[in-house]
Amino acid sequence: MxxxxxxxxxxxxxxxxxxxxxxxxxxxxxxxxxxxxxxxxxxxxxxxxxxxxxxxxxxxxxxxxxxxxxxxxxxxxxxxxxxxxxxxxxxxxxxxxxxxxxxxxxxxxxxxxxxxxxxxxxxxxxxxxxxxxxxxxxxxxxxVTPEVNLFQSRNITAVCKAVTGKPAAQISWIPEGSILATKQEYWGNGTVTVKSTCPWEGHKSTVTCHVSHLTGNKSLSVKLNSGLRTSGSPALSLLIILYVKLSLFVVILVTTGFVFFQRINHVRKVL
CATH class of the missing domain: 2.60.40.10 (Immunoglobulins)
Structure with a gap:
């Protein structure tokens, strides 16, 4: 054993x-x-x-x-x-x-x-x-048993956190791949929060975070939202739509103003 x-x-x-x-x-x-x-x-x-x-x-x-x-x-x-x-x-x-x-x-x-x-x-x-x-x-x-959570971020990465464990937990990924970063945050009561970020590119649609700790091990899995690769986050999509609409409005406003001033100049020449 x-x-x-x-x-x-x-x-x-x-x-x-x-x-x-x-x-x-x-x-x-x-x-x-x-x-x-x-x-x-x-x-x-x-x-x-x-x-x-x-x-x-x-x-x-x-x-x-x-x-x-x-x-x-x-x-x-x-x-x-x-x-x-x-x-x-x-x-x-x-x-x-x-x-x-x-x-x-x-x-x-x-x-x-x-x-x-x-x-x-x-x-x-x-x-x-x-x-x-x-x-x-x-x-x-x-x-202290850490609280484990796993989520997908906006930049197509998986983020696994082992929050306030004592001693610090160890995080690994399935399937194995490159880890962007692993950070530790120390708290005044002696506990440690460990955060590991794994890129989704090159992996399957589902990744698993495995947390090892003296009080017991835990694994969580998350499935990639397929729409995340093409459309990005909902907030980003909304900004793009607003930008396109504002651009069209500016173009229409400029065109209308140009036509209006052209007519005024034509009337002045006739008079």
């Missing part, structure tokens, strides 16, 4: 499971997978509810649990719980969506409800016990 298909399969499992985080196996209403201790690179779909699990340590052995949260463009946030005094403390934590799953003395896992592009970053849970310290880190990558 290829890497993109494997990742898509993981994302499908993420969206389909429902349970709680137990025994080192993270399972949430929208999100599930198995983690070992250490650092994990984790893709997560935007707008789901995600739970990040601590190392599977029994609460009776817990002394202190600390979550370190490092988000892009923000100061490091720390959420801590001390069992002896049943005290919680937060430092530089301003994101309201990132909270404990429940009371830290009952569940030390962290939840994000729901995930947004601003939650990209590194999360590490550190558990202090009489037997030593244990940690689990997550490199969280938020994925």
């Amino acid at each position: 290829s890497a993109p298909r494997l990742l898509i399969s993981i994302i499908i499992m993420v969206s389909a499971s429902s349970s709680s985080c137990m025994g080192g196996k993270q399972m949430t209403q929208n999100y599930s997978t198995i983690f070992a201790e250490g650092n994990i690179s984790q893709p997560v779909l935007m707008d789901i509810n995600a739970v990040l699990c601590c190392p599977p340590i029994a609460l009776r052995n817990l002394i202190i649990i600390t979550w370190e949260i490092i988000l892009r463009g923000q100061p490091s946030c720390t959420k801590a719980y001390k069992k002896e005094t049943n005290e919680t403390k937060e430092t530089n934590c301003t994101v309201e969506r990132i909270t404990w799953v429940s009371r830290p003395d009952q569940n030390s896992d962290l939840q994000i409800r729901p995930v947004d592009t601003t939650h990209d970053g590194y999360y590490r849970g550190i558990v202090v016990t009489p037997d030593g310290n244990f940690h689990r880190g997550y490199h969280l990558q938020v994925l």
Whole structure:
């Protein structure tokens, strides 16, 4: 199985499971997978509810649990719980969506409800016990499914757009041919819009745009409007008609004026 298909399969499992985080196996209403201790690179779909699990340590052995949260463009946030005094403390934590799953003395896992592009970053849970310290880190990558659309432009080209995806989507064409241009537009929330333009000349009447993305692939087809090759756009045709009519009117006006002035000159000569 290829890497993109494997990742898509993981994302499908993420969206389909429902349970709680137990025994080192993270399972949430929208999100599930198995983690070992250490650092994990984790893709997560935007707008789901995600739970990040601590190392599977029994609460009776817990002394202190600390979550370190490092988000892009923000100061490091720390959420801590001390069992002896049943005290919680937060430092530089301003994101309201990132909270404990429940009371830290009952569940030390962290939840994000729901995930947004601003939650990209590194999360590490550190558990202090009489037997030593244990940690689990997550490199969280938020994925955004792009909106795909395909249309024909006025200059006999096909235009395919993958709007606000994260990461940037890849666009290919069927049948394969020369691509006029592929442009990427970056937005402040980390998403990217990809626009690809393909000439229609030399192709059949139908072309297909194939968009590849970590969240899934999508293909759209469009059939060339045969009238587009000869008559151009409706606006252009209207302008041509108006131009012809105006030209005829000017010719008639000039001819009539010329005849009128000729008659006046003839009458003056007779008098």
